[in-house]
Amino acid sequence: MxxxxxxxxxxxxxSPRWTSSAKSGVGTALSPACRIWFTLSHGILNEVYFPRVDCACTRDIxxxxxxxxxxxxxxxxxxxxxxxxxxxxxxxxxxxxxxxxxxxxxxxxxxxxxxxxxxxxxxxxxxxxxxxxxxxxxxxxxxxxxxxxxxxxxxxxxxxxxxxxxxxxxxxxxxxxxxxxxxxxxxxxxxxxxxxxxxxxxxxxxxxxxxxxxxxxxxxxxxxxxxxxxxxxxxxxxxxxxxxxxxxxxxxxxxxxxxxxxxxxxxxxxxxxSTLLPLDEPRAPPPELNRYRISTAVLATHRPLSFEGPAVASLSIPWGFAKGDEDLGGYHLVWPRDLVETAGGFLAAGAPQDALRILAYLRAIQEADGHWPQNAWLDGEPYWTGIQMDECAFPILLADALRREGALTGDALLAYVSMVERAACYVVVNGPVTGEDRWEEDGGFSPFTLAVEIAALLAAADILEIAGHDHNADYLRQTADAWNDQVERWTYVDADAATADLGVKGYYVRIAPPDIADGASPADGFVPIKNRPPADSYLPTARVVSPDALALVRFGLRAANDPRIVDTVRVIDAQLKCELPQGPLWYRYTGDGYGEQADGGPFDGTGIGRPWPLLAGERAHYELAAGRPNMANMLLGALEGSAGPGGLLPEQVWDQPDMPERGLVFGEPSGSAMPLVWAHAEHIKLLRSLRDNAVFDMPPQGVERYVKNKTTAPFLLWRFNNKTLQVPAGKRLRIEVMAKAIVRWSSDGWESESDVETRQNGFGIDVVELATERLPKGTVIAFTFYWPDTDHWEGVDFAVTVTDGE
Known part of the structure; x- marks a missing residue:
């Protein structure tokens, strides 16, 4: 019986649990008939995936x-x-x-x-x-x-x-x-x-x-x-x-x-x-592992050939040994941001067709209103419900990169115009404030998100111009200029007690609160933090420092030697740099709570963030942009030296004394995701950048427009999600709303008034410009709205003061 x-x-x-995320190998067959992916750890098979790369089917064997x-x-x-x-x-x-x-x-x-x-x-x-x-x-x-x-x-x-x-x-x-x-x-x-x-x-x-x-x-x-x-x-x-x-x-x-x-x-x-660029040409001394080929294999392993285009962020579940069925997704989900970074890795390796397949997939899963889900299963069904503005902008940058590489031209390019235009529309309607930053956490004004948004608008303008959509292209460039003008007002603060001994005048913060859109200073309500405090003293109102500010250089909006950038780098190194056996790595930001507990226990919704090897790659790209290739090469060594025994790059490494009982060793991978595909894509791009002696994925439009030509907008932008309180003398005040309106305004305390009707542009935004450029400093511009479609007045007066010109 x-x-x-x-x-x-x-x-x-x-109760079921998953297993260690510290993979020593990942693999699949390069065959459309194959629908199996596998992972290795501790000498055995861990998660095996079937019939899709987002479907884990075993814990271990x-x-x-x-x-x-x-x-x-x-x-x-x-x-x-x-x-x-x-x-x-x-x-x-x-x-x-x-x-x-x-x-x-x-x-x-x-x-x-x-x-x-x-x-x-x-x-x-x-x-x-x-x-x-x-x-x-x-x-x-x-x-x-x-x-x-x-x-x-x-x-x-x-x-x-x-x-x-x-x-x-x-x-x-x-x-x-x-x-x-x-x-x-x-x-x-x-x-x-x-x-x-x-x-x-x-x-x-x-x-x-x-x-x-x-x-x-x-x-x-x-x-x-x-x-x-x-x-x-x-x-x-x-x-x-x-x-x-x-x-x-x-x-x-x-x-x-x-x-x-x-x-x-x-x-x-x-x-x-054999089809890829030979970026593994021997360095002296020759590497023990061919880390370039490991990275290219990691990228190719995380995508299905039977489901063309997508790639998941990692074939792992961070701290999986403490996670059960409640964590359905792990990291085997599609993040549009990570996916574009993966495409960039393919492009840097000389595989444009692989990158083009990713763009085709992104076009297929784009939502009707133009955005992409925060993350999704392979078929595009959202997993988390957030929307991140950089993820809505990144696919535009991929389309433009493929265009500039000659892989997307003619009729093939025109097939993507609708995708680009709808994405750009979503960005201009809903930006510049991000719902959450690139780490899926706080919302507000982020230098990283702003950099991606602005660069994407300029890239979209070039594509729309090629398609003959000149008016929309002009508007995108104008919006990019207006947002670029405000980056410092939104995200730059004066030096404070925490940075007084560094000799800096100020620095960019990671996230400025959304109320800055109503005219507040980015310093308002901030409590300075010196170095990295213990986890229990993290304050949500703190001035948070992050390497994310380097995105302003990476995406071509600021020069690497801009004094504000140089000062910010000094602050970043003072507060976030961590010296490890393999070289320096950086934390994501002050107060990061995503990582192991103080006692080495797994992240359970709270924890302490650990250094990210990925950020060494980003810093190396900054050093290359600043003309310091030797420093960039040193940081390449730190990035590669953070890999596990099989050459796979982790999300984070352990930054405290060894805890052998928990498998944690100083400078070696922690319990977070490994491999992180984004880190391997950054590795490939860095190898390409070092070979070319130029940052491979830096969009050229911003460099030409802002770094070289110092282009600024002739107007200041006012919106309900960006209610500026000041306009520089010599600039017009542009008002943008999402419905037809008549703007009644006055510059003399309502002694006299004028009515101006908005006009809708090609993105469904109603725009009007007030002739404020000749008004003297100190003038208060008052205005309100009449909404003809609903036959009512706003019932509130708004005010903007003319200040010194910039």
Whole structure:
């Protein structure tokens, strides 16, 4: 009789968790037939994704070794693992896991079958003490089908007479595990209650009567037959929409064998890598790892060829060992910002068609009003509900970069005019205040978002002009000029007590509160913070410093030697720079709460931000723009030196003394996402920039307009979301509203008044300019609105004072 865990051992199993985000490898096959992606950590498989790169289907798959006298050794905990790629630039892996007690060694080669939905592990077991026959080898797998540990059902069965372990989930996706020679014994139980790990711990062997576990957190365990005399076996993990399809794929791959699948897998990757620019030309001394090819492979691994265009931010779940089913998305979601950065990496590597496919995908998932979701599943369904203005502007910059590279011209360019125009419309209607900054946190005026918005408006103007939309192009440039004029008023503050000893006159802040739109100074309500305070003293009203201000240089709005930028860099280094063994890295901003707890515990909604290697790449680009390539090269070393053993770049690194009990080592990856695709894209762009001795992705329009020609707007812009209180003498006051209006205004205290009717432009914005350019300093301009469509007056007077000219 078969024991059913639901009745005999309690229902469901313990609460499911994901696993470590510290990946040592990620891989997939470069074949449209492939719908599997895999990750490695601690010498074993972690999350395997099917049928889409945003659908995690396993927690982990590893081995357990048992032997005489109750010997029990778990591969992921009790071995030292060395991971290498089988070929340079190919995410096919060879793992050598040696037992810490010296008793055995396991060697694995891992690939995805390029012609069917199966993942293959060629496994060799070597006894270092005693003989093979002294040991028993077991595979332990934790299905988490379609992003959930709950709701899985597992059982022991067969496909066409071949013994297999099966699991299926509530979304209908199934997996099957088969091994050459068949399972010697097998079990399917609930985790923490009747799973194979517990059986082997308690009894030293599997209980074949525990062969079905329904609707819970389940584990599949099978004993690999070492008694046959062969020390090498092939383990096949097949997937399908039904158990039978999964079983077929697993068996077909077993029958076809490993060698030809590996040759085909490697051949496809080498063919793609051969099309890229040779940015891995040897540096002296030659690198231990070809980090350029690792980065290009990471970019290509995070996208599906069967679902053309998207790429997820990371095949990981930050602090996954503490996360359960409530975190459906992890980082395996599409962020438009990260996706454009990924496209930039492809473009820098000489793969414009890969970047063009990303742009095509972005066009397909653009919302009707012109914006993009904050993040989304592959099919464009939003996951989070926020809207970030830089993410609405970034795709415009990608379209323009492809145009300037010659990859998007003629009719192909014209096909994207509607996308660009709708995106630009959303930006000009809803900007310049960001809903949240690029870190999905605070809202207000952000130098980073402003830089992206302004650069994107100029880029969009060029594209619209090519399409003959001259009036809209002119308006975008005018708006960009007006916003650029206000960057300092919105985000620059005078030196304070926290920066008095640095010899600076002022600096750009990370986020200025939205009430600055009503005319407040960016310094109003700020409490200065010196250096990095402990987490409990972070103040939301503090002047927050961030490397984000360097975006003003990266996107071409300010010169690298602008005194305000130079002073800000000094403040950034004083408050955010962290010296580590690999070189300097930087924190995101003062008071960052996204990172491990003070005791090294996982981020749980609160924590302390740690240094980001990505920011070393951004700083290196600034140094290159400032004419310091040697410094940029040093920072390239710090970026590359932050990678894990397999060359993958993490989101953050640990900045405190070692905590070996938590796996945290000073200067090495923390529990955040690894790899972070954005960091690998930045790495590729930095290599290209260093080769060209110029910042690869700096848009030229802002440099020409603002750095070289010092262009300013002849007017100051007033909106309900940007109610300026002052206009410089010599400038007109432009008023923009979102409905037809008559503006009644006066410059003499309502002794006299004038009515001016707005005119709607091509973006649905009603615009009027008041002739204020000849009014003397001190004049108070008063105005109000009549709304003809609803036949009512605003009922409030607004005032703007003429001040000294700029």
């Amino acid at each position: 078969t024991r059913d865990d639901n009745s005999d051992f309690g229902a469901g199993g313990i 590893g081995l357990i070794v048992t032997g005489p006298d109750g010997y029990f050794s778990e591969e992921k905990r009790d071995t030292e693992s060395v991971v290498t790629t089988i070929e340079d630039g190919v995410p096919a892996y060879r793992l050598i896991n040696t037992a810490l007690d010296g008793r055995y060694r396991i060697v694995k080669r891992i690939i995805v079958d390029p012609v069917r939905n199966s993942l293959l592990q060629q496994i060799s077991f070597e006894a270092l003490q005693g003989s093979v026959h002294d040991y028993r080898l077991h595979m332990l797998a934790a299905p988490h089908l379609v992003n959930a540990g709950r709701g899985n059902t597992g059982w022991v069965g067969d496909y066409k007479g071949t013994p297999m372990l099966f699991a299926t989930g509530s979304h209908g996706v199934s997996l099957a595990l088969a091994v050459s020679g068949g399972w010697r014994t097998a079990s399917a139980g609930h985790v923490g209650i009747s799973d194979g790990w517990r059986q082997l711990q308690d009894a030293g062997q599997l209980d074949p009567q525990v062969c079905h576990a329904a609707n819970g957190n389940v584990a599949l365990t099978g004993e690999i037959d070492l008694a046959s005399g062969s020390d090498t076996v092939l383990l096949s993990l097949g997937f399908g929409n039904r158990p039978q399809e999964a079983g077929y794929n697993a068996l077909a791959s077993l029958q076809a064998g490993y060698e030809e699948a590996e040759r085909s897998y490697i051949r496809d990757w080498q063919a793609w890598q």
